[in-house]
Amino acid sequence: MNEIRTSRRQSAAEPQPDGITHPVPVAPPVAAPIHVNPVHQMLALPMGAEQFRTPFPIFTESTDRLMHAVQGRYTNALSPASLLLAYLDWLVHLANSPGKVGEMAQNAMSKALPLARFTVDSLMGRTDPDPFAPLAQDSRFASEGWQKFPYNVMSQAFLYTEQWWHYATTNVRGVGKHRQNVVEFTARQLLDMVSPANFFLTNPDVIKVTTEQNGQNLVRGLQNLSDDIMRNLTGRDYVKDEKFQVGKGVACTPGKVVFRNKLIELIQYTPTTDSVHAEPILIVPAWIMKYYILDLSPANSMVKWLVSQGHTVFVISWKNPGAEDRDMGMADYRRLGVMAALDAINAVVPGQKVHGAGYCLGGTLLSIAAAAMAREGDERLASVTLLAAQTDFEDAGEIMLFIDESQVTYLEDVMWDQGYLDTKQMAGAFQMLRSNDLVWSRMIRQYLLGETDTANDLMAWNSDATRLPYKMHTEYLRRLFLNNMLSKGRYTVEGRPIALTDIRAPICAVGTTKDHVAPWKSVYKIGILSDTDVTFILASGGHNAGIVSEPGHKGRSYQIATRADADKYVDPDTWAMVTPKQQGSWWEPWQQWLVANSSGQITPPKMGAPEAGYPPIADAPGLYVLMP
Structure with missing residues (x-):
């Protein structure tokens, strides 16, 4: 009996899935002390059961994890x-x-x-x-x-x-x-x-070019191969052109960092219009890459374009985590990320609701935060926009090939050893999904044809990857991809489940036709997971290029339709068939949707709120985005 009470006392101190310890009633101790075998107490097993368990479980588990971590360096973290x-x-x-x-x-x-x-x-x-x-x-x-x-x-x-x-x-x-x-x-x-x-011998295009150029293509190809090897050994950035350096050619929209904690910097962008829409926009980017996918060159920066349309824009810039951040979890990303940013925005623009816009993983986190806020009666969100972001992971595309119990456990052990998931380990999985485009065709083009890719801002951003902390990524994979807890109403925030059906703010979801990371039919499912008006936009392009689709970009098109809460469900194939296709950028109808859900114009707010503890502390793009 005493052993059982010991087990209960230990379990009472264990953290719940949200990472917060919740006290539970503990039975009072018995009057007369009973001698307890230390091994029994450590294992919480009945007397005589120690022969079924090793007295050194931590040691044996660490040994297994270490072996898997070493293996993962040679298997690219594949189980x-x-x-x-x-x-x-x-x-x-x-x-x-x-x-x-x-x-x-x-x-x-x-x-x-x-x-x-x-x-x-x-x-x-x-x-x-x-x-x-x-x-x-x-x-x-x-x-x-x-x-x-x-x-x-x-x-x-x-x-x-x-x-x-x-x-x-x-x-x-x-x-x-x-x-x-x-x-x-x-x-x-x-x-x-x-x-x-x-x-070489079985590719007629390579043979033709080699004949025409007297083999000079192979000489250039050998140089390209040598450059790639040196880049991998030294960690040198892929793009060497200074016009794509952060803060100079990309991420250069004027603004100020008005808040910083151990996980984020919040950037407020300088207004360029005499008046602005009352409700500011908070952009929550994915932390798998740097935030400036939405602030690339001035010609295709979503941030700059929104500012030019009279919006007050705030963007979260995530810290690039290291081994010291291994215990940062999803609860930290919600609390120190979205919620802390909302608190700062409310101080800078008091009395106004906020348009939340989340991209990829950031959109999933925003939906979690929005559902938790709705549960608590927090009505600070004027609308929710999900950009290529999933809330139901049952049909999450070919990335699910790398998600099962064995693979997730193996990946946990790899991250456990180093404290984070490395950028190369992530890149390898995504390259395999499109190996013809990202691996083999590139090798043919660069090593056999001797061509060099023309640098652009999207390539510069793509080479500027980040790490993912051990705890957060483990929770993300298990709770969302593996167990799909969010769509089933079993995802817990502060110890209690949340439901997307609690969200009452209007939702705009954007999917892209060639998305291999967040397939558009998976993004579309927000329509059956929510009890509010949902506008769905299907844009041409892939996961990144389809979102970066500035007005004037040739060849872009989109489809858009709104389903009111009381409307009947339309399946995605039927929706795509009956919804007319329109030429141009989806940014424009989305911005009109934001205006329709706003309350008018106000004088541009000042930069930061020093009196409330949010003074401007640095120029955009800040310090975190520059962390290697």
Whole structure:
């Protein structure tokens, strides 16, 4: 009994999922003390049970974690166990499915005959239609050189192999959906490595350029390779052009840092109009990268454009965490980030509500903060804008290939060792999702064709990555990606669950058509998770370029529609089919939506609020954005 009471006393001091310790009633001690074995007390086990547990659990767990952390340096933080389990799941079920194996053989033969006929016709000089077509996004074999023998046969043989392996790794009865996706994705990655487009002797475009330039392209390619190796060894920035340096060519909209704590700097931007809309805007960027994705060059800076439209704009600039910040959790990011910023804005612009706008992870955090505020009756938000931000992670795209119990546990151990998730470990996962565009095509272009990418502001920002603290990223992966707690009403803030249905402020959600990080259909789900008016905008482009879509940008388009709270649900495919497409930037209808949810014009507020403890302390972009 005494051991059980000891266990209860220990559990009473354990932090809850939100990171806050909540006291619970503890049974009073018994009158007569009873001798307790120290091992029993440490393990909280009944007498005689110590043989089932080691007396050194912390040591053994640390040993396992250390081994995984060392392995992770060589596996790019990918769990070997997760990959092996997926492979074995597919292999065992396939071996026990003779019908599927027979279909695979039949499929191979039925597709081999057209390939053989195509090969013979090509040898004889005939130009028959290609028997196999690449995927819509695959442009590796689009040039004229791939239409000539023998390169046309090589490309068709590769596409034949690619299609057969897709057939072999999908629709095997009994294989879990997640593991099937992992096997299919892995097979595709391995095939992409041996694509004929990746090699000098089997790529007609490379051979043609080499002939025309007398091999100078290969000399330049060798120099590019050498530069890349040196950059990786020294950590030198990718973009060397000074016009894209932070504070000079990017993140250069005038403003002041009016608040700083151990996690954020809050930047207030200098007004450029005689009057401003009454409600200021708070932008909550993702902390996975630097904030200035929304303040790039002056020509495509969302911040500068909003200021020019008469808005008072505040932006959170996150600190780049180090090992000392390993225990920063989601609760800290909400409390020291969004809530602290709102307190400062209320002091600078007193008596006014705030338009909240969150990008990517910042949008998810903003939705959590908004739901918690609504639960407490805090009505300081005039509206909520979610830019490529998810609130339901059930269909979070191909990034879910790296999210399962084995992978998350392995990643936790990697972060446990160093205190954070390193930028290279994050970049590796995202590059794998688009390996043709981000890895292989770049290698062909730079190392074989000898080309050099033209630097731009988006590339400069993309090379300026940040780290993620151990506790925060563990909570983010487990509570949101793995267990999808937010959409199910089980995400806790200060010990109690929150619900997105409590939000009454109008919501504007923006998705992008080619987003591989936050697929637009996943972003669209906010419409069935909330009980308020929701305006959804579907913009052309990808996760970053689709959001950075300034007015005047050629080729941009968008669709927009509003669903009132009482309206019936429309599924995303139907919505995309019936909603008219409009040319131009989605920034303009969004800004009109902000104005429609504002209360008029006021005189621009002064910079900071010294009398309230928020004096301007530095010029924008501040110090945190410059942290390596």
